[in-house]
Amino acid sequence: MPDRTSRPDQYEVLRTVFGYDQFRGDQDQIVSHLIDGGDAVVLMPTGGGKSLCYQVPALVRDGCAVVVSPLIALMSDQVGALRQLGVAAAYLNSTQSPDERAEVERAFLSGRLDLIYVAPERLSNQYTRDLLSRGKLSLVAIDEAHCVSQWGHDFRPDYLALGELAELWPDVPRIALTATATRRTHEEITERLHLRNARHFVSSFDRPNITYRIEPKAQPTKQLLEFIRTEGVVDGEQATGIVYALSRKSVEATAAFLVKNGINALPYHAGLDKRLRDDTLHRFLREDGIVVVATIAFGMGIDKPDVRFVAHIDLPKSVEGYYQETGRAGRDGLPSVAWMAYGLADVVQQRRMIQMSDGDAAHQRSQSEHLNAMLALCETASCRREQLLRYFDQDSQPCGNCDTCLNPPQTWDGTVPAQKLMATIWRLDREYRQHYGAGHLIDILRGVDNKRIDQLGHKNLSTYGIGTELDAVGWSSVVRQLLASGYLETRGEYGQYFLTEAGIPVMHGKVPLTFREDAKRAGRGPKPSKATTPTNLSEADAPLFEALRRWRAVVAKEAELPAYTVLGNKTLEALAHVRPTSRNQLLSINGIGEAKLERYGDAVLDVISSFEAS
Known part of the structure; x- marks a missing residue:
């Protein structure tokens, strides 16, 4: 001191x-x-x-x-x-x-x-x-x-x-x-x-070590499981990660699903017993390979450096929230992944929550602006990092490390499908004074013959059955992209669709539209990247790194401390590479000051010496 x-x-x-x-x-x-x-x-x-x-x-x-x-x-x-x-x-x-x-x-x-x-x-x-x-x-x-x-x-x-x-x-x-x-x-x-x-x-908000990936939501828990099994693994072992969901019910169900499928997952939300929450936080900080499924209340201020992935199974409310949450991955500067699955139902739910909130008009308008920016990030066909940094008023070049850079999405001319969808909304309003959710609009366009359409007389619409070129998933994605572009909006408790003022020229064909290819056919998202090893160790240094990590785990457990507060991974990497033989040499290693030298120096030298002698 x-x-x-x-x-x-x-x-x-x-x-x-x-x-x-x-x-x-x-x-x-x-x-x-x-x-x-x-x-x-x-x-x-x-x-x-x-x-x-x-x-x-x-x-x-x-x-x-x-x-x-x-x-x-x-x-x-x-x-x-x-x-x-x-x-x-x-x-x-x-x-x-x-x-x-x-x-x-x-x-x-x-x-x-x-x-x-x-x-x-x-x-x-x-x-x-x-x-x-x-x-x-x-x-x-x-x-x-x-x-x-x-x-x-x-x-x-x-x-x-x-x-x-x-x-x-x-x-x-x-x-x-x-x-x-x-x-x-x-x-x-x-x-x-x-x-x-x-x-x-x-400072720059850029986190170049994080790979951003966003894909259409189909079966989110199964998609999450596949992601964790393929990209949430380091050197064959489960990596530490955080999964965010909006509701407490979803948190508990998702954690249970992951546990059932062999993932060491724990739920965390404000409705759980305090002792259980404290125990979850304690284990997350001190153990390796824990996946915490949580609401957004979890993670702020947590200084755990080796979180290898952050996943979202629901759409965040804002780009700020998304950036803050994904930033909990890779604090050690090593490769990490931010993954999200999002769908049309997320958008409708968020819009409904905004409209039903207690905030005044200015607050609701602000929340809508936040959501619109989040949608734009999800639906962009360009570099996600560029879009993210632009939100914070920072310029960037394509990063080469997000899904849209690694696997550039194909685009297609969506002008005509957009016109068909918007004409359906317009005619329902004009001829019936009615507005509906996305599912019913898509059924009309695809010519679905069901009891509800029969009862409402919607087979008589001129747009009935004119959208057979896309399946239901494809049409959902068209709706999503029109929402993200501000040409449609939802209102009411059930998420009914309305044209915006900006959407009128689109309906009349005066504004050409380009959509991402994944809107055309389901399941055409970018291929997952391979799981990454977070260390930059050579093959010769890796065994000593593991020996030092085992020593650190014992020390941390005995002292009831998070392992990274003993010595961080980067410090262990440097030790494994330099292999110091004296206390003076230890002081040349980043992360070892006088207090840690006194507390751990001799033990570290013993580990290195024993390894060299073996």
Whole structure:
């Protein structure tokens, strides 16, 4: 732990505490700005090293840093990881006994802490504010700052009170950090947290190690199982992954289906018993090969670096949410996959949820804009990464690492089918004053002879039976792409279809349309890529890496710590390649600072020595 009588500079802290030789990207500038007493707003992708931006200044500046985190369930692990580095860190939350909280308060007031973690709800409490005002604060870090935005994807009302900290502690520098923010959300973070004079640091949102794949939904649980079996495997073993579903019922059913088919899967949602949720989180952080099936409540702030895949079996509500969730894969920078199956029913469900929400017209309009952007990402025939980064106002070239780049979709002229579909909607409105869902429209176009069509007299429509060139799946995809393009919209509880103003010229043939080939025939999506091995090890280094990983697993289990907080995979890779023979050589390995050298150095050297002698 740094000597408090002579504070080290940021480079010494980086080297001796965290074990790194140099900062990445904007980290150095952010750290310097904060050490000098400036405020900052930081937009940096998941896995980009946001935590170092406030942890290093906390060890350089005099006093204790307050870290605002919405994740009570993870504070213990976050603090535990810092303590592994020799940092004096603690947290205050409702999981502690009164005696435990009192001990943390005494440590803070006596100046024995470098960082203290609190939830926004606790920091809104006057007792907590009075306590912190009695000590010396080095800085305030507001993590997951997008939670302050009503237009973001995870609004937390208690974050709004954090703007008051500017007046409460005017001389304490503040930093707000998030991994996802559109221009609108970025502006709201700045305004609501009273950071108008802050310096802004916006890193690229690109995560080149993630392969993005989206395919039409047919039998989502079976598609998911096939994906996990083919792409969720590393070196023949089940990889760690997260599967997202919108409903609690779907979470439980999907987890049960995966378990039945031999996947080590666990459900996680807010309706489960707290002890079960805590046990699931504990196992996910500490064990390999766990697949957690969850609602979006799971994963924010989890610093597990070796999640190899994130899957969605339901359409996310926004691109921000999708980016945040997929960003939980591959935080170690190694190859990972973001996979999603989505269909027309997802769109209808999301539209209905927006229309039935309690939000005002402006909020519903905002949610619809988010959904439209998500649909555009799903239906694009161009590079998904380009589309994703464009949403965050960043330019990009085709990535060569998403499904549309690896297997470019064929396109076809969809002008005439679009006209047929739109004419059916228009004639139903004009002749019957009626609107229907996609299934009934498709039955009319395909000339299906059923009781409902007979009873409603819809065989008399001029468009009845004129769409036999496509099957039901193909027509569903046409509807999907027209929705994504804004030419159709759904309304009402049952998702009835209406033409938009932009759709009228399309119906009249004045706007040519190009559709993805997968809309024409079902099952024509890109072929899955082969499962990837996440390490860059040579054949000669791999056995030592495995020996080090086995040693790490034993140490982590005995200490009840996540394995990556002992030593990360990249550090183990470097050890396996360099094969150091002395403590000084260990300090040259990224991820090994003085505290970890003292704690694990001799044991690591023993593992390497024993391996070399065998």
